[in-house]
Amino acid sequence: MGEPLKEEEKGYKIRFSRLHFYETAAGGLVFIYKAKNEDFTTPLGDFYVVSYDDGANELVWAADTTVFSAISLAEREWNRIYRRSPTKNDNPFSEVKKYIKSGI
Numbered sequence: 633m634g635e636p637l638k639e640e641e642k643g644y645k646i647r648f649s650r651l652h653f654y655e656t657a658a659g660g661l662v663f664i665y666k667a668k669n670e671d672f673t674t675p676l677g678d679f680y681v682v683s684y685d686d687g688a689n690e691l692v693w694a695a696d697t698t699v700f701s702a703i704s705l706a707e708r709e710w711n712r713i714y715r716r717s718p719t720k721n722d723n724p725f726s727e728v729k730k731y732i733k734s735g736i
Contacts, residue, residue: 645671648681651699654731656724661685664699682706684724693725703729 652664665681680702681695694705707725714723 644669644674644676646674646676651680654728656722656727658722658724660687660724661690662724662728663690664702667695682725684710700729700732703732 647668647670648665649668650663651666654662656662661684663683663685665683667679667681669676669678677697679695679697680699681692682702682705683690683692684706685691693709694702696702696705703725707723707729710723710725
């Protein structure tokens with residue numbers, strides 16, 4: 633019988649930098665961060681993280697390999713969670729997606 637797999641702990645060097653932020657109609661902020669791999673031995677490539685700050689908390693909503701795909705994932709997740717909420721009708725990621733599509 634083989635040896636059981638052992639979980640390895642390894643630290644990686646990844647630098648996060650804020651690329652953009654957008655103020656939404658509801659007064660919140662959508663932030664876009666780039667995560668850059670600075671350790672070429674890691675299995676991760678560069679990726680983008682999208683978060684939303686409602687004035688009380690900043691929460692990460694999605695991460696993906698392009699800005700547009702990360703925003704799209706965040707938009708879908710917001711719709712999934714708040715689709716029946718009367719107080720969270722406006723999707724902040726939909727607003728930002730319009731800016732990104734137009735190249736702003």
